[in-house]
Amino acid sequence: MWNRNRITDLLGIEYPIFQGPFGGGLSTVELTTTVSRLGGLGGYGAYTLSPQEIYDADQQIKSITDHPYNLNLWVNDHDIVDQEHTQKQYQKTAEIFKPYYDRLNTELPPLPPSFESRFQNQLQVVFDIKPKVFSFMYGLLDADVIDRLKNQGTVVVGNATTVDEAVALENIGVDVIAASGFESGGHRPSFLEKAELSTTGTFALIQLIKDKVKTPLVAAGGIANGRGIKAAMTLGAEGVQIGTAFLATEESGALPVHKEFLFSEAAKSTTLSRAYTGRLGRGITTDISGELLYATDQTLPFPLQTTFMAPMRKAALEQKKHELVFFWCGQIAPILKYKSATALMKSLIEEADELMR
Numbered sequence: 001m002w003n004r005n006r007i008t009d010l011l012g013i014e015y016p017i018f019q020g021p022f023g024g025g026l027s028t029v030e031l032t033t034t035v036s037r038l039g040g041l042g043g044y045g046a047y048t049l050s051p052q053e054i055y056d057a058d059q060q061i062k063s064i065t066d067h068p069y070n071l072n073l074w075v076n077d078h079d080i081v082d083q084e085h086t087q088k089q090y091q092k093t094a095e096i097f098k099p100y101y102d103r104l105n106t107e108l109p110p111l112p113p114s115f116e117s118r119f120q121n122q123l124q125v126v127f128d129i130k131p132k133v134f135s136f137m138y139g140l141l142d143a144d145v146i147d148r149l150k151n152q153g154t155v156v157v158g159n160a161t162t163v164d165e166a167v168a169l170e171n172i173g174v175d176v177i178a179a180s181g182f183e184s185g186g187h188r189p190s191f192l193e194k195a196e197l198s199t200t201g202t203f204a205l206i207q208l209i210k211d212k213v214k215t216p217l218v219a220a221g222g223i224a225n226g227r228g229i230k231a232a233m234t235l236g237a238e239g240v241q242i243g244t245a246f247l248a249t250e251e252s253g254a255l256p257v258h259k260e261f262l263f264s265e266a267a268k269s270t271t272l273s274r275a276y277t278g279r280l281g282r283g284i285t286t287d288i289s290g291e292l293l294y295a296t297d298q299t300l301p302f303p304l305q306t307t308f309m310a311p312m313r314k315a316a317l318e319q320k321k322h323e324l325v326f327f328w329c330g331q332i333a334p335i336l337k338y339k340s341a342t343a344l345m346k347s348l349i350e351e352a353d354e355l356m357r
């Protein structure tokens, strides 16, 4: 039985198929519960939410299903060094982005207000609501936090983009490692080296990590069908995490125009860029990401760059100048078929069953 292994036993799920959690308001209760009810692991990304919003989402999810789901946070949610540095960087960033703002006849915003990390308060909610699965990205957790989570019955999942990160996660005692390949949509969750130096593809990454760690692995990045599941599991993963294919479904929180783009010719070209948030992430190539490429040292620290770019995003969407909007997207988008999460999940299971019988 391909679908019975350490991960399904540990989590109490039927299929080792994780729906990738989406931060930034793109996760929905409907998507998470649809995937969990069909025997996979729905994911809910909560790093931008207040503690109360996380309680509310958890309540809603638990009122719909008692199947396990995965609550996800970012342990490191800002890159701000100091005010003086940020002020200097603002002058530079404003100059670089002015031509794009001019194309939208929109005024450059002032330096965004300072940002207080939310992680510690959010973590308190995880202790209160005790989700069956808690996943985190952008770093490590203290050993006492891991112990507390495990003692309350929560399975802990960490994200790695390199072998060294996977070893560090194993050393702190996570239960499962999600190995995030370069193909993935969304941010690169690198935390030891710069993200630009942590760009191994999924199918190399899981083999390299498998050689060095004993912790069960979930392959994330570039998987969207049964063939991808079989390939990842043949190479040593015990589960897969699928993001872009679920982001494109009706149940996700992405804008309708974003979903249209995921199914369009434009999705043939994706770029890793820092231009839109200050951290490296993959989306459909835009005039900005194409021209500035990695934009290292050209952007404000995360998350101030997101705030700085918000008026541009709004104006570009209103004026339908989509060549300036960064639509998150992984490299696998051109093979997407399904617009319903139920249909996608059922086909993933059927195809994997068929191929691995």
Ligand SMILES: Cc1cc2nc3c(=O)[nH]c(=O)nc-3n(C[C@H](O)[C@H](O)[C@H](O)COP(=O)(O)O)c2cc1C
Pocket (backbone or CB within 6 Å): 019, 020, 021, 022, 023, 024, 026, 045, 046, 047, 072, 073, 135, 136, 137, 159, 180, 183, 184, 185, 186, 187, 220, 221, 222, 223, 241, 242, 243, 244, 245, 247, 328, 329, 330, 331, 332
């Ligand atoms: C829009 C978007 C937002 C994401 N946000 C998060 C997040 O907050 N936390 C996280 O652990 N992974 C996040 N991811 C990564 C996904 O959970 C998943 O690992 C990844 O999308 C898998 O690669 P794929 O897009 O090729 O399927 C995000 C991905 C996308 C596309």
